[in-house]
Amino acid sequence: MTTLAPITSSLAALGDGSAVPGASAADTSAASTYTDINALAALKRDPNSAQSINAVAEQVEALFLQMMLKSMRDASSAEETDSNEMGMYQDMFDKQVALSISQHADLWIGRLLKRQLSGKTAPAAPTEGKLPLAAPVTGKSMLAPSAAEFVNRLLPPIRRAASSLGLNPMGMLAQAALETGWGQRMPRNADGSSSFNMFGVKAGDGWNGPKATADSMEVINGVATPRRAAFRSYGSIEESVSDFANLLKSSPRYREAICAGQDVKGYVEGIGKSGYATDPQYADKLSQILDGDTLQAALGSRVAAL
Numbered sequence: 112m113t114t115l116a117p118i119t120s121s122l123a124a125l126g127d128g129s130a131v132p133g134a135s136a137a138d139t140s141a142a143s144t145y146t147d148i149n150a151l152a153a154l155k156r157d158p159n160s161a162q163s164i165n166a167v168a169e170q171v172e173a174l175f176l177q178m179m180l181k182s183m184r185d186a187s188s189a190e191e192t193d194s195n196e197m198g199m200y201q202d203m204f205d206k207q208v209a210l211s212i213s214q215h216a217d218l219w220i221g222r223l224l225k226r227q228l229s230g231k232t233a234p235a236a237p238t239e240g241k242l243p244l245a246a247p248v249t250g251k252s253m254l255a256p257s258a259a260e261f262v263n264r265l266l267p268p269i270r271r272a273a274s275s276l277g278l279n280p281m282g283m284l285a286q287a288a289l290e291t292g293w294g295q296r297m298p299r300n301a302d303g304s305s306s307f308n309m310f311g312v313k314a315g316d317g318w319n320g321p322k323a324t325a326d327s328m329e330v331i332n333g334v335a336t337p338r339r340a341a342f343r344s345y346g347s348i349e350e351s352v353s354d355f356a357n358l359l360k361s362s363p364r365y366r367e368a369i370c371a372g373q374d375v376k377g378y379v380e381g382i383g384k385s386g387y388a389t390d391p392q393y394a395d396k397l398s399q400i401l402d403g404d405t406l407q408a409a410l411g412s413r414v415a416a417l
Contacts, residue, residue, distance in 0.1 A: 257293055257294070257295070258288075258293050258405050258406065258408070258409035259408070259409040259411070260294070261287075261288065261293045261294040261409070262284065262406070262409040262410060264294070264348065265284060265287055265294070265309065265348065265352075266280065266284060268348060268349045268352040268353075269283045269284050269287065269352055271352075272352045272353060272355070272356035273356075275356060276356055276359060276360060276369060277369070277372050277373075278369065278371070278372065278373070278378060279372070279373045279374065279375040279378065281375045281401060282368075282371075282375045282378035282379055282382070282397070282401075283310075283352075283355070284406075285379070285397045285400040285401050285406070286310055286382070286397060287309040287310060287352075288400050288406070289393075289396055289397060289400055290308075290309065290310050290311040291308075291309055291311075293405075297309070298323035298324070298325035298342040298344070299323055299325065300321070300323045300344055301323075301324075306321075306323035306342060306343070306344035306345060307344070307345040307346070307347055307348050307350065307351050308323065308342050308343055308344065308345060308351055309348060309351045309352060309355070310351065310355045311327075311342065311388075312342065312343045312351075312354065312355060312358065313340055313341065313342055313343070314341040314342055314343045314344075318343055320343060320344065320345075321343075321344035321345075322341045322342065322343065322344055323341070323342050323343075323344040324339065324340070324341050324342070325339075325340065325342060326338070326339055326340075327339075327340045329389045330389040330390050330391060331389070333391075364385045364386065364387075365381070365382070365385050365387070366381075367380075367381035367384060367385065368381030368382045368385060369381075375401065376398070376401075379394050379397045379398055379401070380394055382394065382397070383395075383397070
C-alpha cells in the first residue's frame, strides 16, 4: 500500500502556525475557501486529531479534483482565447469548486486517506439503521445500483412517516434523493461521520440537538451564493425522517403540501411554494426526479406496492 509520507511532509512544511494570528485547532474543520491559511496552519498543531485527519483528507482529495479540472481546461484550451487574467480567475474558481466537492461528496479518495492516516483497517460493516455509503457514481452502469440501494433503505421509514401524514411517500423520497444526491452527500459531523440528514434540514435557534456544519448554496436575490451553515445531525435515518415529518406537520408554511395528500405533484408544488428551499427551481427538480428513469428503475416492482 502506498504510504502518505509526501502528505505528512507537506504538513510539516506549513510550519508551526505561530505566524498566523488567530489560528487554532478548531480551524481545521472550518476551511471553507482554499485560501484559508489559518485552517491549513492549524493542522500542524494536532496532526493526529480526527479533525486534522479529516481536513488533510479533504485537502488531498481537493488537489486530485483540481488536477482533473485543470486537465479538462487544458483539453479545451485550443478552442478558447481567454486572457491570462481570465485563466487566473478560472484557476481560482476550480480550486474553490474542488474544495467544496471534497467536503460534501463522497469520492472514496478522502475516506481511504483518512483510514490510512488514522491507522485503521477496513471499515466495519454498517450497523442497523445507518445508510451504507454507496460506491462513487462513475457512469450509468453505477447509477442504478446506487439509486436502488438508496430507495431500498429509505422507502420503509419514509412510507411510515408519509402514512402518518396522509401523504404519498414518493414526494418525500424525491426530496431525500435531491437533498443528498441519492445518499452520497450529507453534512458531516466534526469527526467526519455522517449526520444522516436526509432532507437538508438546517439547525435553527429552536434546535437543541447535535449539529453538523457544512457549506451550502443559497439563492439570494436570484444569485447562487455559497454559505456556511449548521445542519441538524441525527443518530439514524429513522430519526431524520421522523424529524422531517414532524417539521412538516408542525409548521403552517407546509399546510398546502400536507393538504395535497396522495397527490404527489401537489405535494411538490406545495413544498416549492413554501420556501423550504431558496432555489426557485426546487419543485421542478423534484418533478424531474419523480419522472426520471433513475427513480423508476430503482423502484422496480415496488411501484405496485405504493
